[in-house]
Amino acid sequence: MKAVKKIMLIIVWITLSGCTYTFPEVDSPTAGSADFTKIISVGNSITSGYANGALYDEGQEFSFVNILAGQVNLVTPITYNQPNINSPVGYSGTLPDGTPMGRLILVNPDNPFPSPIIPGDAFNETYIGDKSAINNFGVPGLRLIDVDITGYALENPYFKRFAMDVNSSSVLGDAVAANSTFFTFWLGNNDVLGFATAGASGNPDGDGSSSDDLISSTLFNQKYEPIVSELIANGAKGVIANIPNVTDIPFFTTVPIDLIYFDNSDPADTLLMYQLNQDYQSYNQGLKEAQNNNDIDQDEADSREIVFKAGNNGVLIFDESLTDLTSQGLASIRMATTDDLLTIYAALVVGQDLGDGLLGTEIPLPDQYTLTPDEQAMVLARTTEFNDIIQATVNNHAESLALVDINAIFKEFAESGVDINGSGLTASIFPPFSGFSLDGVHPNPRGAAYITNQFIEAINNKFGAIIPLTNPNNYPGNELPVLP
Numbered sequence: 376m377k378a379v380k381k382i383m384l385i386i387v388w389i390t391l392s393g394c395t396y397t398f399p400e401v402d403s404p405t406a407g408s409a410d411f412t413k414i415i416s417v418g419n420s421i422t423s424g425y426a427n428g429a430l431y432d433e434g435q436e437f438s439f440v441n442i443l444a445g446q447v448n449l450v451t452p453i454t455y456n457q458p459n460i461n462s463p464v465g466y467s468g469t470l471p472d473g474t475p476m477g478r479l480i481l482v483n484p485d486n487p488f489p490s491p492i493i494p495g496d497a498f499n500e501t502y503i504g505d506k507s508a509i510n511n512f513g514v515p516g517l518r519l520i521d522v523d524i525t526g527y528a529l530e531n532p533y534f535k536r537f538a539m540d541v542n543s544s545s546v547l548g549d550a551v552a553a554n555s556t557f558f559t560f561w562l563g564n565n566d567v568l569g570f571a572t573a574g575a576s577g578n579p580d581g582d583g584s585s586s587d588d589l590i591s592s593t594l595f596n597q598k599y600e601p602i603v604s605e606l607i608a609n610g611a612k613g614v615i616a617n618i619p620n621v622t623d624i625p626f627f628t629t630v631p632i633d634l635i636y637f638d639n640s641d642p643a644d645t646l647l648m649y650q651l652n653q654d655y656q657s658y659n660q661g662l663k664e665a666q667n668n669n670d671i672d673q674d675e676a677d678s679r680e681i682v683f684k685a686g687n688n689g690v691l692i693f694d695e696s697l698t699d700l701t702s703q704g705l706a707s708i709r710m711a712t713t714d715d716l717l718t719i720y721a722a723l724v725v726g727q728d729l730g731d732g733l734l735g736t737e738i739p740l741p742d743q744y745t746l747t748p749d750e751q752a753m754v755l756a757r758t759t760e761f762n763d764i765i766q767a768t769v770n771n772h773a774e775s776l777a778l779v780d781i782n783a784i785f786k787e788f789a790e791s792g793v794d795i796n797g798s799g800l801t802a803s804i805f806p807p808f809s810g811f812s813l814d815g816v817h818p819n820p821r822g823a824a825y826i827t828n829q830f831i832e833a834i835n836n837k838f839g840a841i842i843p844l845t846n847p848n849n850y851p852g853n854e855l856p857v858l859p
Contacts, residue, residue, distance in 0.1 A: 404450040407839030409612050410556040411451040415510050416440040417522065417550050417606070418561040421826075422513025423533070424457070426812035426819060427478040428491065429465025430515060430533065434478075434812075437820035437850060440511055440559055442827040446842050457511040458502045458537035466498040467491050479813040480857060487805065487856035488722065489813035502536040509537055512550045518569075519562040520583045520590055520598055523547040551605050558606050558613040559830060561781075563599070563761050564621065566590035567754060568816070571621045572718060574743035575750035589753070592760040599761075600768045607775045614777040614834050615769065617762040619785035622716060622751050625804045626815030628789070630722045632711040633687035635736060648683050651736055655681040661705045671698050679709045683736070690717070690725055690735040693742050696749040708739045716746040719815045758782070777837030779829050793825070798848050800825060806853045813853060820850035 416422050423430060424438030435441070435457055444455035464477035470493070477495025481487040514534045521527055525545045528538035538544040539552070550558075570577045570589035581588025606613060621627070637644040659680050666676040675698060681691065689711035697707040711717065721744040725735035732738040746754070762782055769778045785802075792801035792808070799808040800822070804815055810822030818826055824847035831842045 402841055404843060405839075405841045406450050407835070407841070409834065409838040409840050411447050411453060412556045413510075413554065414444060414447060414453060414455060414557045414559070415550055415553045415555040416513055416559040417546065418513045418559065419517040419565050420513070420515035421564070421817055422511065422559070422561055423515055424513070424823075425515045426814070426817045426823075427465070427480075428489070428812075428814040429462075429467040429478040429495070430460050431462045431465030431478050431496070432460065433463075433820070433851075434465070434817075435460060437823050438511065438513065439818070439823040439826040439830070440513065442824055442845055442850075443559070443830055444510070446827065446831060446845055450840065450842055454508075455510045456504065456508050458504065458506075458509055460499050460536075461503075462496040462499050464492050464496045466495050480854060481805075481813065482857055482859050484856040484858065489719075489804070498532065500532065500536060504537075506537050506539055509549075509553070512546055512553075514546055516565065516586075517546060517562065518565040518583060518590065519602070520566060520594060521546070522562060522602060523598070547602060547605060551608075554609060555606075555611050558611055559615070560603060560606060560613055561616040561779075562602075563595070563618045563765065566595060566761065567618060567758055568621050571746065571750075571754050572626060572816075574718065574741070574745050575747075575753065576742045579753060589757055592757065592764070595761055596764050599764050600771065603768050603772065603776070607772060612775045612777075612838065614779060614830055614837070615765065616779040616781045616830070617765045618758050619782045620755055620758055622746060622754060623785055623789035623802065624816055625802060625811045626719050627716040627746060628802070629719050629804060629815055630717040631687075632689045632713060632715050632717055634690050634717075634722065634725045635683065635688040637683065637685050637688070639685035645685075647736075648685070651683050654737070658705060661700070661703060665698075665700055665703060665705065670700065670703075678712075681708070681710055689715075690721070691737075691739045692745045692747070693739050694747050694749075695742075696747060706739070711740075711745070714748045716751065718744050718746075720744060777833040779833045781826070781829060784829055788825075795825070795847050800847060804853065806855055809853045819853050821847045821852045824850045 422440055424435035426434035447453060467476045469475055475495040475497050477492035479489040479491055482490040516531055523545050525543050527545055528535040528541045534546060535541055539549050569586045573587040577585055577587025579589045580591045583590055637648045662676045662679050665671050691708055692711050694707055694709055727734045729738055769776045789802040792799055800810045801808045803809045804811050804813050810818060812819040824845050828844045831844055834840050835842055
């Protein structure tokens, strides 16, 4: 079938009405009851400085822990070493012909969307610095359940670069061996994130054997406190962060659900819309028969009806929570509503002609591109369970640990943004006010500086320290779109 498919991605410039963030006068910097002589950081890609879909030089320079170390240096002179990637453009995979792709940039000012720089840098497999002097143990892809696995470097090329021993090191073991006096610890995000970004297509009560698993609360509970206990065993104090609701990040909030657009003045669009509605008549009739047979109720029948109209329409998706009517020849499909979330990659595939139909209209969008309300609830419930475990660990070691309630902070940030000395910062990827990099998951430098201040405030409040805040406005945001 020949047809013109139009996909609209609408960029909204947000006027902030959220909280105002100012910088009060502070007393002379002091460490309080904390000892910052040797700081280490244990975490995942956010700790490493990963941004715009890649680990590259500028992202590492503006990792939130590197910014934090700079502010702590105003209190106690310290050295903070990161396993520098030495990659100006970064590596985010390869094209089919083997050409490396680099970090993401915004392309096409009229309808900007993230695209990789081509060519990018080849992945730098070698760290030439002193591995015994590393302070930043942030590893892209690291989950809580991975941090104490010996030989993890054989699975993760980012850790392989700086592991003390490729075969026998664990991230935790190398971090503990650094013998810190203070640490930051932020893990657990990826134990939820992999499941969510895969459209909840993995094991909802997993053991971590797949990166798409939603890790079970039992396993998370068995791991969390013993891991933290090893970091404080030598008397070190630290600050840990809990887990934000990952469905609040731009990876899930950038792409609208009504990507399907039909122009009533366009004969090709009008014809396609008519043909689609004809094709779905038998499906809709089957829903009415299922309702008459009391297999589904009126609400479900209405929610599953597929009718395309002029203007914007929700994409066609699978929904496993729907009543199974396959025995009646009816698939578990419906049109997306505002209660659904589409991943950022959905905009790249909706409307593709797969040969036997257009994706999102004739063929439902694959599960990995969507999060239905039931799937969102599953992710939120597990995040809450993990955060309860983190809170209990902090309570059990109250003298040694400060908590950054990043879950509450991100919730407010996602809802209304912040005003920082008259300049806005929002939970979006589009300049000029964006706080996230273009991958929709990791902060950009301005966002990283904002996160840094949340850690500083938690440290100051807990340990009576006076670490000066940094000004996020002094850090670069996302670049403006470029021509294709």
